[in-house]
Amino acid sequence: MLTLFKGCTSTLGRRRRGSVVLLSWSAAILSTALLMLTGATSPLYAQAGFAPSVTSGTSAAAATTTMTLWTDPRTGQVFTRPGRGRVPMSFAIVNPAAQRVLQQQLEDQKAETARLARQLNEQRTQTTAVAKQVNDITPAWQNYVGNLKNKVSVGTLVWFDYGLFTHTGWGPQWLTQFNAPGPGNNMYNSFYLNRAYINFLFSPTEDWTIRVTPNIYTMTGPTTNQLVGRNSAYSNSLIGNLGYRLKYAYLQYNTPFKALDIRSMAKDTIQIGEIPQPETAWEEDLYGFRYVNLTTWNWAESSTFPGIAIQGPITFGPEDLQYIDYNIGVFNNGGFHALELTNTTQFQGRVSIYPFGAKWRFDGLGLTSYYTYGWNNATPDTANLPAALKGSSAVQERVAEIVAYTAETWGLAFEYDWGRNAWSVGNEFSSSGPPAAFGLTPNLNAALTLDQQAYANLAGALLGNGRAYQQGFNFFGHYHIPGTRLTVFGWLKQWNPNTQVATNPFDFQYFVVGVSYQWNEYLRFALDTQNTLFYHDQYNFPVSYAKTFGFTAPTGFKSATIPDVVTRDTHAVMLNAEFAF
Amino acid sequence: MRSSRFNAVDVCQDVSKRRSASAVRIIAALALAAGISACHVIEPWPFDSSSPVPGSESPIPARQWIGKYLSDVTAKLGPPTSVQPMLQTAGQMIVYSRPGAHYIFETAPNGKIVSAVQTD
Numbered sequence: 077m078l079t080l081f082k083g084c085t086s087t088l089g090r091r092r093r094g095s096v097v098l099l100s101w102s103a104a105i106l107s108t109a110l111l112m113l114t115g116a117t118s119p120l121y122a123q124a125g126f127a128p129s130v131t132s133g134t135s136a137a138a139a140t141t142t143m144t145l146w147t148d149p150r151t152g153q154v155f156t157r158p159g160r161g162r163v164p165m166s167f168a169i170v171n172p173a174a175q176r177v178l179q180q181q182l183e184d185q186k187a188e189t190a191r192l193a194r195q196l197n198e199q200r201t202q203t204t205a206v207a208k209q210v211n212d213i214t215p216a217w218q219n220y221v222g223n224l225k226n227k228v229s230v231g232t233l234v235w236f237d238y239g240l241f242t243h244t245g246w247g248p249q250w251l252t253q254f255n256a257p258g259p260g261n262n263m264y265n266s267f268y269l270n271r272a273y274i275n276f277l278f279s280p281t282e283d284w285t286i287r288v289t290p291n292i293y294t295m296t297g298p299t300t301n302q303l304v305g306r307n308s309a310y311s312n313s314l315i316g317n318l319g320y321r322l323k324y325a326y327l328q329y330n331t332p333f334k335a336l337d338i339r340s341m342a343k344d345t346i347q348i349g350e351i352p353q354p355e356t357a358w359e360e361d362l363y364g365f366r367y368v369n370l371t372t373w374n375w376a377e378s379s380t381f382p383g384i385a386i387q388g389p390i391t392f393g394p395e396d397l398q399y400i401d402y403n404i405g406v407f408n409n410g411g412f413h414a415l416e417l418t419n420t421t422q423f424q425g426r427v428s429i430y431p432f433g434a435k436w437r438f439d440g441l442g443l444t445s446y447y448t449y450g451w452n453n454a455t456p457d458t459a460n461l462p463a464a465l466k467g468s469s470a471v472q473e474r475v476a477e478i479v480a481y482t483a484e485t486w487g488l489a490f491e492y493d494w495g496r497n498a499w500s501v502g503n504e505f506s507s508s509g510p511p512a513a514f515g516l517t518p519n520l521n522a523a524l525t526l527d528q529q530a531y532a533n534l535a536g537a538l539l540g541n542g543r544a545y546q547q548g549f550n551f552f553g554h555y556h557i558p559g560t561r562l563t564v565f566g567w568l569k570q571w572n573p574n575t576q577v578a579t580n581p582f583d584f585q586y587f588v589v590g591v592s593y594q595w596n597e598y599l600r601f602a603l604d605t606q607n608t609l610f611y612h613d614q615y616n617f618p619v620s621y622a623k624t625f626g627f628t629a630p631t632g633f634k635s636a637t638i639p640d641v642v643t644r645d646t647h648a649v650m651l652n653a654e655f656a657f
Numbered sequence: 658m659r660s661s662r663f664n665a666v667d668v669c670q671d672v673s674k675r676r677s678a679s680a681v682r683i684i685a686a687l688a689l690a691a692g693i694s695a696c697h698v699i700e701p702w703p704f705d706s707s708s709p710v711p712g713s714e715s716p717i718p719a720r721q722w723i724g725k726y727l728s729d730v731t732a733k734l735g736p737p738t739s740v741q742p743m744l745q746t747a748g749q750m751i752v753y754s755r756p757g758a759h760y761i762f763e764t765a766p767n768g769k770i771v772s773a774v775q776t777d
Contacts, residue, residue: 229767233742240687275747277766287747357744364741435774436761437750484761484776485738485754556739556754563739597731597740597751649687656742656749 140168227280233273235367237652240265245644247584247608249506250369253294253318258508259644269318270367283331291323293413321413323380325350332386344388347405350412353381354403354426355446355476362438362480362489363552365565367654368602369588372493372550372569373446373474376503378411381424389437397433402426409472410453418459422450422472438482446476452497465626466542470497488553495546499573501535504582507646509535529630530638534617537627538582544574554592563592565602577625581617581641585609590650602652609645617641719760719773726768727751734758 146155146162155162170178214222239256246258251270272292279285295317303309326349333341356379360366385405389398404425408416428444451459454469473496480489501513511518512532518525538544554565566589573582590604616637619629722730730751731737738754747766753759759777762770 226767229747229765231747231766233747240684275766277747289747352745360744361741361750364739366744435776436772437763439761439774484752484759556752558754594737594739597727597737600740649684651687654742656740 140174141171143167143169227278229275229277229279231273231275231277232655232657233271233275234655235270235272235652236268236655237270237367237650238265238267239648239650241646241648243645243647245608245610245646246505246509247507247610247643247646248375248504248586250586250588250606250608252370253292255294255296255507256646256648258510272318273323279330283329283335285328285330287324287326287328288322289324290320292318293321295319322350323412324352333388340391341388342391344386344390346384346386348384350380350382351385351405352379353377353383353407353448354385354387354405354424358401358403358426358428359476359478359491362442362478362482362487363567364487364554365567365590365592365602367600368565368590368592368604368650368652369567369606372491372548372571373476375506375571376495376499376546377448377474378413380412381407381410381422382412382416383407383421385424393433395433395435397430397435398437398439399430399433401428401430401437407450409450414453417453417455418451419456420451422448424448424450438480438487440481440483442478442480442482444476444478444480446474446478448472448474463542466497468500468540468542470542472497474498485556485558486554489551491548491550491552493546493548493550495548497540497542497544499544499546500540501532504535504539504573526630526633527639530633530635531641533628533630534622534638534641535582537622537625538574538577538580541626543576545576547572547575561594563594565590565592565604574625578621579612579615581610581612581615581643583610583612585611590652598655598657600654602654603650604652605647605649607645607647610642612642614640614642719775722760722762722770722773725770727762727764727770728768730762730770734760 144164144166146158147153147165148155148161149163150161154165158164235251237251239254241256241264242262244257244259244261244264249255251268253270254268256264256266269292274290276288277285295314301309326347329346331342332346333344356371356374356377359371360374360379363371383405385403385407387403387405388401390400390402391398402425404427406421406423409418409420409422410416424447426444426446428442430440430442432440434440434442450472452468452470452472459466459469473494475494476491477493478489478491480487501509505513510528510532512525512529513535518528520528548569548571550567550569552565552567554563556563567587569586571584571586572580574580586606586608588604588606590602592600592602594600616639618637619627619635622638717733727749730753734753735758737751739752741750741752742748743750743763746763748764748771749762749768751760751762751764753761754776759775761772761774761776763772765771
């Protein structure tokens with residue numbers, strides 16, 4: 077702006093117009109306006125040369141000075157001095173102090189603008205970061221499902237088979253949920269669904285696991301039709317149904333010894349609830365073909381009991397080789413599908429020793445001992461009744477001694493069993509038996525009915541008199557045929573339900589031989605033959621000898637012997653399938 | 658042991674004999690099924706002794722499998738020689754027994770491998 081005025085002065089001088097400065101109105105006003113709007117950065121020293129009339133404001137306008145010029149309205153000329161025909165024309169000029177104030181304000185404004193710009197940039201940066209965070213946030217349900225996936229396991233195990241019984245007879249079950257009619261029903265055949273586990277396991281932390289496993293069972297309960305009200309009835313439709321019941325339900329503490337920093341027992345666990353007893357599940361895993369047949373003691377005792385147990389391997393050395401595997405616990409006397417009636421608790425324990433160290437669960441030579449001590453499941457007031465023979469309320473013991481060798485593709489085991497009051501009439505005829513043994517009347521003529529009642533009473537006397545001792549011998553094993561999907565397997569068993577009887581008609585042998593076919597990692601099949609052989613020659617059992625075991629003759633039975641006490645053999649061809657996932 | 662003590666049973670047995678013709682047919686059907694199965698058996702196992710496991714010329718150290726899943730194992734080693742559900746744990750025992758792959762795995766119920774041993 078100063079340059080502008082200087083320029084005007086120079087122009088006027090060249091035109092020799094004295095102090096007259098000619099500026100257009102528009103230029104003057106524009107200059108003033110620009111001066112006011114932008115704020116002069118330097119004082120207007122050129123004003124002195126024009127000697128205009130300058131006055132300072134006093135109030136709000138103290139920051140400004142008024143400069144007066146004169147103009148001739150007729151010509152539009154502007155003069156620095158008054159004169160004829162001239163009228164004053166005033167301009168407000170900012171004084172240096174005010175300029176400094178304005179300058180400061182400008183600087184402040186610039187600084188504020190810069191600050192706001194920085195703030196805006198920071199805000200933008202933050203917004204971008206927040207947007208990224210929002211984008212990166214995992215939805216809660218995804219997080220929940222992700223965690224759940226690692227903590228929850230749901231699986232299934234299904235066993236299904238077809239059995240063709242070329243010869244039928246009374247005898248024990250080969251599999252659970254498996255019944256076949258007795259003598260006179262040759263070529264009976266059936267499909268069976270033996271197992272349908274739903275394995276549900278939840279491990280909220282490394283330390284704890286909860287397992288719940290329902291399983292099917294065949295309903296063969298009371299068949300009595302039900303009276304409803306005074307004049308209605310429901311027919312019974314339970315028999316033959318496959319219902320679901322709880323097989324396992326327990327809480328497992330996974331790290332009791334890890335927490336104690338005992339490395340050799342770091343994998344040992346404590347289970348409480350409805351849990352596997354120490355021997356059966358272990359032996360089933362050793363055998364590997366439970367989907368084909370039961371293991372020995374499982375013919376007589378449940379595989380699952382309510383109770384508490386501690387179990388696991390004990391390892392030593394730098395390779396953590398397993399030298400001991402154990403399972404010890406206390407349980408109800410009744411199994412998982414029986415009401416507990418006793419005021420006692422049974423002990424069960426298994427210890428497996430691997431003298432050369434096992435790299436995996438059954439590796440190499442293993443020596444196993446299993447022992448149980450308990451009582452038959454009877455209420456105390458019944459058990460305490462004075463009786464010569466305690467029968468169904470007697471002490472119960474079981475022993476198994478197993479020598480096994482297991483390699484990568486084969487395994488062989490020998491098992492010796494000993495029991496005390498551990499085999500009942502119900503066990504002997506768990507597949508099917510004479511109706512009289514179950515308190516029913518057979519559909520036979522009177523003489524045969526009486527004979528059968530005597531036979532049933534003999535079974536009760538020899539097998540359930542409270543001083544019966546059992547003995548068993550077993551060989552079992554398998555061999556995988558190299559380069560194929562086939563594994564040959566077998567089980568041979570001799571069972572003496574009461575060794576106190578000189579020739580026990582209920583002694584039997586059982587064998588299974590078959591071949592298994594691994595279809596894929598989830599499915600395998602087996603084709604096999606299973607057989608129960610009551611191996612004694614047929615004979616008549618002397619009543620006098622039977623009475624030494626507590627035999628009571630049925631009313632009307634006058635014979636000195638019980639005729640034909642060795643029952644028929646059972647033979648079957650079976651096709652078994654297993655699906656596990 | 659055959660017994661003659663229940664005559665009514667023997668009557669039933671006669672009825673059964675009349676059904677023996679159909680039984681023979683069933684046995685024949687089973688035999689046929691067994692034959693078909695045997696033919697299937699002849700089909701070479703994916704990695705038999707003449708075909709080493711692809712990519713497994715030098716066996717993978719067993720410990721490297723721990724924490725992986727059965728699907729990882731089968732993807733690398735092919736179908737296992739045998740698989741057995743473990744009734745104690747609800748896991749599985751998996752055996753590989755062929756040239757280049759001799760392992761025994763044990764899985765947790767969720768299929769994750771918790772034990773791996775090289776057996777050759």
